[in-house]
Amino acid sequence: MATNKPQVEVRRRFAAPPEKVFAAFADARLITRWLSPSPKIALTPLRFEFREGGTYRFAYGLEDGKTVIVNGTYILIDPPSKIVFSWIIEPPDEHAGIESEVTVAIKPDDGGTELLIQHKKLILTDAIVRHAAGWHGALDQLAAALETEKQHDR
Amino acid sequence: MIAAQTKLIYSQLAMQRAANLNRTFRALADGTRRSMIHALAQGEAQSASDLGRRFRSAQPTISKHLKVLEQAGLVKRTITGRVHRFRLHQKPLQEAGGWIARHQAFWTGAVGQLDQLLAKGVDDGDK
Numbered sequence: 001m002a003t004n005k006p007q008v009e010v011r012r013r014f015a016a017p018p019e020k021v022f023a024a025f026a027d028a029r030l031i032t033r034w035l036s037p038s039p040k041i042a043l044t045p046l047r048f049e050f051r052e053g054g055t056y057r058f059a060y061g062l063e064d065g066k067t068v069i070v071n072g073t074y075i076l077i078d079p080p081s082k083i084v085f086s087w088i089i090e091p092p093d094e095h096a097g098i099e100s101e102v103t104v105a106i107k108p109d110d111g112g113t114e115l116l117i118q119h120k121k122l123i124l125t126d127a128i129v130r131h132a133a134g135w136h137g138a139l140d141q142l143a144a145a146l147e148t149e150k151q152h153d154r
Numbered sequence: 155m156i157a158a159q160t161k162l163i164y165s166q167l168a169m170q171r172a173a174n175l176n177r178t179f180r181a182l183a184d185g186t187r188r189s190m191i192h193a194l195a196q197g198e199a200q201s202a203s204d205l206g207r208r209f210r211s212a213q214p215t216i217s218k219h220l221k222v223l224e225q226a227g228l229v230k231r232t233i234t235g236r237v238h239r240f241r242l243h244q245k246p247l248q249e250a251g252g253w254i255a256r257h258q259a260f261w262t263g264a265v266g267q268l269d270q271l272l273a274k275g276v277d278d279g280d281k
Contacts, residue, residue, distance in 0.1 A: 007254055010261040016272040024268055034271045037263030095253050097172035117265065119257050 008119035015112045022080035026050050178246040181226035187219050194242040202238050
């Protein structure tokens with residue numbers, strides 16, 4: 001049946017302490033300096049209410065002059081360890097209107113920090129992306145991966 | 155206004171695409187349906203009774219799964235006499251893959267930028 005497991009997952013270790021990593025998500029001035037896929041894509045926060053129930057609206061200026069707007073609500077904020085927010089791209093984007101949810105987990109790790117970002121609310125795993133074009137065997141792996149994750153998910 | 159109309163059409167298109175994508179994800183949430191897709195991916199179109207035999211499931215169950223896959227646009231049905239044959243249709247899967255690939259790239263890029271920012275020291279150059 002429908003599973004709610006993470007679809008997109010990025011994990012990274014930083015030398016900086018958890019408080020600094022958390023601050024990078026919490027401060028409007030700081031997010032503009034990193035929360036985009038590349039330095040060439042500028043983030044302009046149109047709204048940024050970093051509190052539970054608060055909303056945000058980010059404009060991303062792409063290289064070709066187009067703008068992509070993303071909005072969402074901060075669902076959970078637990079400093080300095082966890083942030084959960086919804087993530088919806090606005091029209092006319094091709095992926096507009098798909099409701100998804102981002103979970104940010106910030107853990108102390110040997111003097112530094114381990115950051116885990118999971119973008120959830122979808123059902124596929126990336127196994128399907130890698131094999132979308134040339135498919136054979138991909139679904140076996142996918143099914144096996146889902147089974148394994150199911151056991152881990154408890 | 156033309157601009158307003160264009161915007162409306164765009165948002166309708168976007169909503170439609172989102173609905174399609176959600177249907178694809180829902181169809182793929184089920185293990186039997188994923189296995190059926192895999193069986194269909196082996197090549198030739200297969201009939202509903204072929205699939206029933208293969209999965210040792212009652213025909214109504216197989217028909218129900220096939221219908222979900224068909225509505226998600228993942229399989230195409232052709233009818234010859236009383237035989238319904240099914241063939242895999244890949245486009246919806248590629249679209250679903252596009253959403254994921256895009257967001258994987260987004261977060262990978264963003265975390266890379268965060269790494270640089272933290273390495274520089276978040277207090278530097280804030281002014």
